Amino acid sequence: MQDNNGNNLSRRRFLKTGVGSLTGLLAIGYVGLIGRFLTPPPAGAEPLMKVGTVDDFILGMPRLVAYTYGGVEQGVYVTNMGLNGWLALDFHCQHLNCAVNWSPAENEYICPCHGGVYDINGNVKSGPPPRPLARRVIQIQNNSVLVGGRLA
Ligand code: FES
Structure with a gap:
């Protein structure tokens, strides 16, 4: 050779x-x-995904929607905030990325890992998270609720 x-x-x-x-x-x-x-994909890189219709969301009650994008499981809490519009919050805790849970009884998001607590708008109430839950793009088009990537 x-x-x-x-x-x-x-x-x-x-x-x-x-x-x-x-x-x-x-x-x-x-x-x-x-x-x-x-x-995770960069902010705003994800296309809008239909996660339901307007009627699927009770006023003032966050609902977890899940879908897969780019091979990664996505979890977003979507809330119809009435006169304040719609809110989409990424379900990853801003401390160490555990999935937060909505507690209707307490009216807050609770992280099971280290006890981080967020209000309905995703603002930190207590615990170790250094910043609010990440907001996602959300749009209402022809009665459909569409969710996209993280806002920068
Ligand atoms: S990962 Fe949520 S409080 Fe630590």
Whole structure:
């Protein structure tokens, strides 16, 4: 066997080069695949997704809608706030990304991981979260409720 410069390659060197290249390609593919699932899409990058119709949402009562985008499970609390419009909040806690739960009895979002508490608008009431729940794009079109990516 000869390399590109016309030099003879030993069988051992040929195999080493081939195995090394194959290992490198597999590593790059693995990192790319894992990164696809762990890295959230940039703000506003997601297309609008229909999550229901206006009638599916009770006034003043957050409802969790879930869908998959880019291979990642998405969770968004959608609330019809009446005269204040519609609100879409990402369900990931701003402390360490646990999924928050809406508590109708307490009228607040509660994070089960470290006790973070948010009000209906997503503002931090208590606990370790450093900032409010992330807001998502929300639009009402022809009685359909559409949710998009995070607002910057
Ligand atoms: S992840 Fe929610 S309070 Fe820590």
